[in-house]
């Protein structure tokens with residue numbers, strides 16, 4: 001199969017999904033002698049257009065895993081704004097060392113429904129957005145080496161293809177089951193849907209980075225301490241603030257974060273499906 005363009009398509013509030021997807025796409029561009037293009041749909045301003053692909057496109061598609069699935073507020077955009085037109089695609093779920101649960105199979109299914117043909121898939125662990133210690137420093141060199149092995153496997157597969165392939169088999173329940181329910185330190189389900197980031201006014205110098213990096217456009221342009229819209233808890237504002245002025249103090253959320261840091265510290269390796 002002749003590929004003219006390799007696409008890196010991703011949602012990445014904290015930049016780790018982007019790192020993995022761009023590495024795989026860049027490597028494939030070289031191996032397949034194809035142009036590499038990016039579609040970063042993290043910010044709301046990008047999510048209005050309809051994007052059409054063609055048979056000579058190979059799309060490396062990354063989603064972070066939220067509650068074991070594709071972030072639910074972003075899912076309608078993926079379902080409604082992409083037309084595959086028989087392009088090849090590689091779904092990749094990037095998770096914070098707990099589990100990618102059904103996110104990978106969900107992304108595979110959505111891409112297939114949109115007219116893409118999935119030829120490979122993977123789950124890669126990365127730093128958990130909630131924590132400074134859980135999966136810290138990942139993706140690291142070992143992860144990037146695995147990404148390179150994965151790219152080689154994808155390139156070999158593309159070069160051998162001469163017909164439309166069957167959807168790639170990946171791990172997960174099909175159809176995907178319910179969203180993961182966060183648990184607290186006591187092991188019981190805990191709910192923090194209404195939690196929003198707070199601002200330490202002594203540290204905030206009103207640089208506006210939190211406003212421009214919020215993927216829901218939910219922080220008031222006039223007053224960055226005010227969250228006027230929906231908060232998906234992505235932590236872009238917390239992790240990108242140069243002065244550490246943003247934080248969550250919701251007790252249920254903190255209990256969940258501490259449970260993750262207690263129970264999910266053991267390294268999970270990338271899983272690749274070819």
Ligand SMILES: Cc1cc2nc3c(=O)[nH]c(=O)nc-3n(C[C@H](O)[C@H](O)[C@H](O)COP(=O)(O)O)c2cc1C
Pocket residue numbers: 011012013014015016017018064065066067068069094095096097098099100125126127128129130180232233234235
């Ligand atoms: C709201 C939310 C829910 C999450 N749920 C899960 C999860 O169910 N399993 C998991 O392993 N990691 C989970 N994570 C961690 C993210 O998958 C991880 O931080 C991701 O790599 C972040 O991608 P980014 O750096 O591109 O923003 C969650 C993170 C957030 C913000």
